[in-house]
Amino acid sequence: MILYYDIPHKLTETVPLSDNERIYYAVPYDIDREGNWVKGAYLLVTTTKIHIYDGEKITDTIEIKRCQKAKAEAKVGGGILVVTIDGLEHVLVHYSAKHLSRYAYIARGINILISGRFEEVESSEYEKTCPKCARAIPGTKNCPKCSKEGGFLKDFTNMAKPYKKDFFGIFILMVLAAVTTLLNPEIQKHLINDVLKGNGGMKQALIFIMLMFSLSVGIVIVNILKSNASTRLGAKISADLRYKLFKKYQELPLAFINDRRPGELLNRITQDTTYIREFMEDVFCNLFAVLFIFIWDVLFMMILNIKLALLTFIFVPIVVVMILAFRRTVSRIFHLQWRKNDDVSSDLQDVISGMRVVKTYGREEAESERFKVLSAEFSETQRRNETFWAIFNPIISFLMGMGAVIVVYFGGLDVFGDKMSAGELYQFITYTLLLFQYINWMSWLPRELSLLTSSLERINDILSQEINTPDEDTLVDLEIKGEIRFDHATFGYKSYQPVLEDINAVIKPGEMIGIVGASGTGKSTLINLLMGLYEIDDGHLLIDNIDLRNISRKSYHSQLGVVLQETFLFNGTIIDNIRFSKPDATYDEIVYAAKMANAHDFICQTPDGYNTYVGEKGYSLSGGERQRIAIARAILTNPRLLILDEATASLDTESEFMIQKALERLTDGKTTFAIAHRLSTLKKANRIMVIDGHNIAEIGTHEELLSRQGIYYNLHQAQIG
Amino acid sequence: MADNNSMNIYEKEAEEMTAMRKITKQNKFERTEGGFINLTFDGVTYERVKVVRLFPFTDANKYISIRQNDDKAREIGIIEDMDELDDDTRSMLEEQLRLNYFTPVIEKIHNIKDEYGYAYFHVKTDKGECKFAINMASNAVTKLSDSRLIITDLDENRFEIRDVNALTQKERRKLDLFL
Numbered sequence: 001m002i003l004y005y006d007i008p009h010k011l012t013e014t015v016p017l018s019d020n021e022r023i024y025y026a027v028p029y030d031i032d033r034e035g036n037w038v039k040g041a042y043l044l045v046t047t048t049k050i051h052i053y054d055g056e057k058i059t060d061t062i063e064i065k066r067c068q069k070a071k072a073e074a075k076v077g078g079g080i081l082v083v084t085i086d087g088l089e090h091v092l093v094h095y096s097a098k099h100l101s102r103y104a105y106i107a108r109g110i111n112i113l114i115s116g117r118f119e120e121v122e123s124s125e126y127e128k129t130c131p132k133c134a135r136a137i138p139g140t141k142n143c144p145k146c147s148k149e150g151g152f153l154k155d156f157t158n159m160a161k162p163y164k165k166d167f168f169g170i171f172i173l174m175v176l177a178a179v180t181t182l183l184n185p186e187i188q189k190h191l192i193n194d195v196l197k198g199n200g201g202m203k204q205a206l207i208f209i210m211l212m213f214s215l216s217v218g219i220v221i222v223n224i225l226k227s228n229a230s231t232r233l234g235a236k237i238s239a240d241l242r243y244k245l246f247k248k249y250q251e252l253p254l255a256f257i258n259d260r261r262p263g264e265l266l267n268r269i270t271q272d273t274t275y276i277r278e279f280m281e282d283v284f285c286n287l288f289a290v291l292f293i294f295i296w297d298v299l300f301m302m303i304l305n306i307k308l309a310l311l312t313f314i315f316v317p318i319v320v321v322m323i324l325a326f327r328r329t330v331s332r333i334f335h336l337q338w339r340k341n342d343d344v345s346s347d348l349q350d351v352i353s354g355m356r357v358v359k360t361y362g363r364e365e366a367e368s369e370r371f372k373v374l375s376a377e378f379s380e381t382q383r384r385n386e387t388f389w390a391i392f393n394p395i396i397s398f399l400m401g402m403g404a405v406i407v408v409y410f411g412g413l414d415v416f417g418d419k420m421s422a423g424e425l426y427q428f429i430t431y432t433l434l435l436f437q438y439i440n441w442m443s444w445l446p447r448e449l450s451l452l453t454s455s456l457e458r459i460n461d462i463l464s465q466e467i468n469t470p471d472e473d474t475l476v477d478l479e480i481k482g483e484i485r486f487d488h489a490t491f492g493y494k495s496y497q498p499v500l501e502d503i504n505a506v507i508k509p510g511e512m513i514g515i516v517g518a519s520g521t522g523k524s525t526l527i528n529l530l531m532g533l534y535e536i537d538d539g540h541l542l543i544d545n546i547d548l549r550n551i552s553r554k555s556y557h558s559q560l561g562v563v564l565q566e567t568f569l570f571n572g573t574i575i576d577n578i579r580f581s582k583p584d585a586t587y588d589e590i591v592y593a594a595k596m597a598n599a600h601d602f603i604c605q606t607p608d609g610y611n612t613y614v615g616e617k618g619y620s621l622s623g624g625e626r627q628r629i630a631i632a633r634a635i636l637t638n639p640r641l642l643i644l645d646e647a648t649a650s651l652d653t654e655s656e657f658m659i660q661k662a663l664e665r666l667t668d669g670k671t672t673f674a675i676a677h678r679l680s681t682l683k684k685a686n687r688i689m690v691i692d693g694h695n696i697a698e699i700g701t702h703e704e705l706l707s708r709q710g711i712y713y714n715l716h717q718a719q720i721g
Numbered sequence: 722m723a724d725n726n727s728m729n730i731y732e733k734e735a736e737e738m739t740a741m742r743k744i745t746k747q748n749k750f751e752r753t754e755g756g757f758i759n760l761t762f763d764g765v766t767y768e769r770v771k772v773v774r775l776f777p778f779t780d781a782n783k784y785i786s787i788r789q790n791d792d793k794a795r796e797i798g799i800i801e802d803m804d805e806l807d808d809d810t811r812s813m814l815e816e817q818l819r820l821n822y823f824t825p826v827i828e829k830i831h832n833i834k835d836e837y838g839y840a841y842f843h844v845k846t847d848k849g850e851c852k853f854a855i856n857m858a859s860n861a862v863t864k865l866s867d868s869r870l871i872i873t874d875l876d877e878n879r880f881e882i883r884d885v886n887a888l889t890q891k892e893r894r895k896l897d898l899f900l
Binding site: 031034035036037038075076077078080082085088089090091094096097098100128129134135136332335336339714715717718 | 729730731732753754755756757769777819820821822823824825835836839841846848849850851852854856857875876877878879897898899
């Protein structure tokens with residue numbers, strides 16, 4: 001995201017800069033004082049001042065040393081930059097949603113300058129529309145249209161390089177296909193001229209027919225081979241890309257994954273690679289053959305009869321324009337149908353999943369009526385579209401046929417005038433038909449190429465992400481004893497928004513710490529840090545006095561046990577799921593772990609015992625049962641460090657009791673962090689940590705915190721009193 | 722265990738939330754130097770209050786909630802109808818609403834171009850000319866009623882079309898794809 005725009009000359013000249021002063025940030029604001037759009041207005045931040053430029057002159061200048069705080073406040077459809085000057089909050093500029101996150105960075109940058117430091121804030125977020133051509137950027141760093149000239153070709157050749165041999169094979173087949181296709185009309189000409197109109201006998205005719213037959217067979221064989229080879233290559237390329245993407249996803253830091261919507265990342269693996277395969281199958285396998293045929297086709301036509309050829313070519317642009325116009329209409333109406341379809345199905349889903357509510361409030365009639373209207377609209381659009389579709393293809397054929405009609409008319413005149421033989425005319429007509437057929441095909445190319453470019457861009461965007469993997473040699477394998485120390489730890493998911501600030505605490509080995517606090521205060525974040533999912537921004541997190549950053553991931557995670565509120569079971573059997581933490585566990589160990597987790601008995605009740613298939617489509621287990629499998633999974637590795645995130649929150653009393661017992665066995669003597677909303681589940685905790693306002697608000701034993709009469713006391717009173 | 726004298730703060734908070742307080746002409750608003758407003762209500766002056774529309778689409782000038790400026794944003798009171806306030810107060814509140822809500826109303830559609838899944842709009846709004854892009858695959862266009870639309874662009878700016886039927890035939894044809 002750009003934080004320093006190219007500013008107009010006029011502005012550069014008017015900004016007074018003293019020695020040692022430079023411009024840090026220059027960003028546009030697009031709404032003026034009256035609430036109207038404004039162009040060419042900027043906010044400038046220099047080392048010591050903030051300038052506001054309204055497009056003509058600097059309207060306001062603020063000394064940074066008079067400021068205490070800058071804040072970018074998000075509003076509906078836009079936001080404002082608020083700066084506290086001499087203790088009073090001032091609105092500096094108003095901007096649309098386009099600049100929302102940009103100003104969040106600017107506010108952070110101003111705050112750094114206020115605090116007397118001179119670091120510059122950078123943003124790794126991407127622009128959503130291209131600042132040059134205003135086109136939408138499909139979730140990548142650069143605009144595919146104007147990023148780099150020939151970037152697409154480079155991307156494509158990079159992707160193709162490992163498959164040189166396959167590409168070469170397909171290329172040969174394409175040339176063969178082109179040659180056979182072009183040869184056929186030539187033979188037909190001879191058949192007509194030399195045999196039918198000349199004095200050839202049946203024998204000669206048979207030779208030509210045999211030739212034509214074998215050519216046709218040849219075309220079919222070459223085309224089959226070509227499609228086969230392309231399909232295989234397409235599948236290979238997309239499989240390789242899928243694997244590379246998946247592997248990269250596993251390596252990428254969670255922060256990168258969290259910045260993007262899950263669906264988007266999924267699409268890159270499924271849709272974008274599929275698109276590349278389809279392109280290879282449908283487009284690429286014909287690409288060169290078509291170009292090759294096209295060029296020769298045009299040449300042959302001109303050699304045969306230059307006048308007639310030029311006459312036909314005049315017709316080409318008209319056909320192209322009409323085809324494109326038609327196609328536009330078609331894609332519009334199908335988009336419309338698709339939207340209506342979407343409306344109907346989402347409405348249906350809505351009503352069906354809300355069936356109980358609909359019934360209890362007696363709204364069945366009204367809902368049916370509403371659905372009827374939607375459904376009728378949909379069927380109307382569908383009917384219209386099908387009608388249109390039914391005439392679309394014949395019209396295109398007709399347009400292309402028109403070219404042939406003209407050729408027949410003028411060519412016929414030439415034949416009568418003895419300027420052309422009948423065979424040549426026949427050959428010419430065949431070439432004309434080929435010409436229009438390929439023009440139709442080629443008119444799809446820009447669209448296909450653009451889709452391919454977007455897909456390639458998106459895939460490369462991931463593959464080219466650099467990951468700083470720490471040097472393996474400096475990492476230590478650690479036998480965890482269990483002392484945890486937070487030392488001025490600060491962390492935020494977004495650089496400008498700290499979630500935890502300056503956390504300090506020492507946890508003794510074997511201690512159980514309960515974590516409480518309102519939602520959104522950073523409890524789960526604290527746990528995410530402990531699990532090593534994110535790296536802290538400032539300060540240290542020390543395990544047995546060694547910084548977590550210096551401990552090998554593998555050794556750390558093998559000694560970590562985690563039970564979360566919602567247990568995720570992978571598709572597979574119960575045994576697979578328990579074994580997930582330790583793939584080489586014996587039956588004995590597994591049964592023991594399950595018994596300790598109070599899971600053994602219900603597993604015995606399932607139809608296939610430990611081999612029962614669970615997961616998305618498998619045998620459905622209750623929340624408590626899933627939880628106990630997760631506990632068994634954790635017990636199996638005998639972890640030194642345990643993390644329980646609301647492990648008993650969504651359970652009924654009986655299963656809660658069972659799980660409580662299982663958890664007690666699990667946590668015995670191990671350093672444990674447990675998040676809980678219900679304080680009763682923290683009875684066994686040695687100390688309680690209350691998180692509030694990005695920080696540890698209170699820490700101590702249950703009794704200490706009660707006597708303090710603070711947040712914990714109030715929570716306790718509300719729940720128990 | 723709990724003694725009733727010190728009613729729990731959460732209970733108190735929950736109780737306070739239920740209060741319906743109305744702000745009328747009698748309550749005094751004043752501008753701050755920084756471009757915000759303060760409100761004096763029940764003898765207490767609240768600094769830099771928040772101004773929130775309760776029914777931004779159906780009744781933008783009725784039921785305006787005035788809230789405290791902190792994380793909890795507790796409600797100070799509700800203005801039932803802006804028209805019942807004096808002109809000065811109303812213009813003060815309108816200024817604040819302008820800062821808080823930015824939804825240009827489209828008055829004329831110059832052009833809509835669709836290209837590879839995105840549609841590019843060039844329109845005249847009540848806030849001036851502007852161009853924006855929407856993603857055609859997402860639900861960028863929300864229907865508030867049969868003739869009223871909210872269009873959300875890629876940057877999550879919102880544009881409103883008050884009445885589709887008031888547009889010319891030509892403009893409606895351009896918009897057809899999204900209706």
